[in-house]
Amino acid sequence: MVESQDSFPYGSLLEYLFTLVGLLLFLLDIALDIWTVVSFYQDGSYVYMGVMIFLLLGSSVLLQVFSWLWYSDSLEKIESKVEKFTARHSLIKPFHFLQLGVYLRYAGVIETSTMDFIHYTNNFREGMTMCMNHDLQMLRLFETFSESAPLFTLMMSRILQRGELELITALKILTSAAAISSSIALYHRSMRIYLPKKRKMSWISTGVYFLWNLLLIIPRVTALALFCSVLPCYIIAHFLSLWMLLVLAAWSQKTNYMEHSGWEWLYRASVGLIWYFCWFNVSTGSIKLKLILYYSFIALDTTMLLGLWYRKEFEYAGCWRSLNPRTVILTLLGLYATGILMKMFYYRWFYPNGDKEKITEPTEKVKFRRAAKYDMDSVSSLEDIVAAPAQPLSGVLKRSSTMAANFYF
Numbered sequence: 001m002v003e004s005q006d007s008f009p010y011g012s013l014l015e016y017l018f019t020l021v022g023l024l025l026f027l028l029d030i031a032l033d034i035w036t037v038v039s040f041y042q043d044g045s046y047v048y049m050g051v052m053i054f055l056l057l058g059s060s061v062l063l064q065v066f067s068w069l070w071y072s073d074s075l076e077k078i079e080s081k082v083e084k085f086t087a088r089h090s091l092i093k094p095f096h097f098l099q100l101g102v103y104l105r106y107a108g109v110i111e112t113s114t115m116d117f118i119h120y121t122n123n124f125r126e127g128m129t130m131c132m133n134h135d136l137q138m139l140r141l142f143e144t145f146s147e148s149a150p151l152f153t154l155m156m157s158r159i160l161q162r163g164e165l166e167l168i169t170a171l172k173i174l175t176s177a178a179a180i181s182s183s184i185a186l187y188h189r190s191m192r193i194y195l196p197k198k199r200k201m202s203w204i205s206t207g208v209y210f211l212w213n214l215l216l217i218i219p220r221v222t223a224l225a226l227f228c229s230v231l232p233c234y235i236i237a238h239f240l241s242l243w244m245l246l247v248l249a250a251w252s253q254k255t256n257y258m259e260h261s262g263w264e265w266l267y268r269a270s271v272g273l274i275w276y277f278c279w280f281n282v283s284t285g286s287i288k289l290k291l292i293l294y295y296s297f298i299a300l301d302t303t304m305l306l307g308l309w310y311r312k313e314f315e316y317a318g319c320w321r322s323l324n325p326r327t328v329i330l331t332l333l334g335l336y337a338t339g340i341l342m343k344m345f346y347y348r349w350f351y352p353n354g355d356k357e358k359i360t361e362p363t364e365k366v367k368f369r370r371a372a373k374y375d376m377d378s379v380s381s382l383e384d385i386v387a388a389p390a391q392p393l394s395g396v397l398k399r400s401s402t403m404a405a406n407f408y409f
Helices: 010-043 045-070 081-088 092-097 101-118 122-160 168-194 204-230 232-253 260-273 286-310 325-350 359-371 395-407
Strands: none
Touching: 010 045, 010 101, 010 122, 010 286, 010 395, 045 122, 045 204, 045 260, 081 101, 081 204, 092 101, 092 325, 101 122, 122 204, 122 325, 122 395, 168 204, 204 325, 232 260, 232 325, 286 325, 359 395
């Protein structure tokens, strides 16, 4: 049930605060990246510095390309004054050329979210704001796995090579892993706004979702870091071979996320990058077989990485000199298995509105399409527009509908 106009929107307040926190974390991440690059230069670690700069620039360019493409097909749906100003003066392209496109999106989302929150707006305008926010969340997800996860692996492998594992270092590693997992959890939560009966979700459910992602990501990234610490040159070959296979797997899913088929391959390449670290659903239909194949394959690959590290670890004793390598391997594999079990537990007990209100994909997707394309000026809530005439989707509405349908597999 949608909140009345005169009631205080506590749920909207939480979402608004998370948007602000996301911006602060984004700025903090940039500051820490600069500090790390300077530290590498001062320590004479030029190889690590070069790799880090490459990852930072590559991730930034990827985000700007996606952001520009998504702006190009949704300019008429821009609602914020700052974005309208940049569009009116043809500044959107220069902003992206200067790697400032994501900041522009943050400014637009924060402006519209602030105005909606101040006026307690709970109509479809808020829904359109959330659709634009969905693009921002997707960009943050791409950044997580094109920058944060690789840099986390790089930093951890460097720590292993140097043999220094202090308490503060361990806390930084756990904090980085939690940041990656929380990015997935917040994206997961943002998807709930798009279907009328799924708008509210327990924060306990989000916490459980966050936890099982954390349990799956830590062993994966740790295995990559261990392997990289003893065979740094081979990690590139491992990534490229596995990534290309995952891109082909994404192609086999017949994804249809972008407006043009050529740019769809860029999206599939980004999905392959995400799959290198964790699962991300990109298609509808039966999901069980896909999950079984994916997690079995990643578990086998992770075990292989740990096995190769085990063979080499005596040559690179480092900080693991006082630990039993078998204990390390069993602990990581145990965490991975626990994460899979917790994921099964989540979908059995915590998946919001599960069995009793399970979505039948064709019917509900048509309803969402009708709601998404209906005249925004003639309605007061998402629930009031379910019966609107169905029309083909494009731009941000198409992306939102596609990801909502995939999420509710």
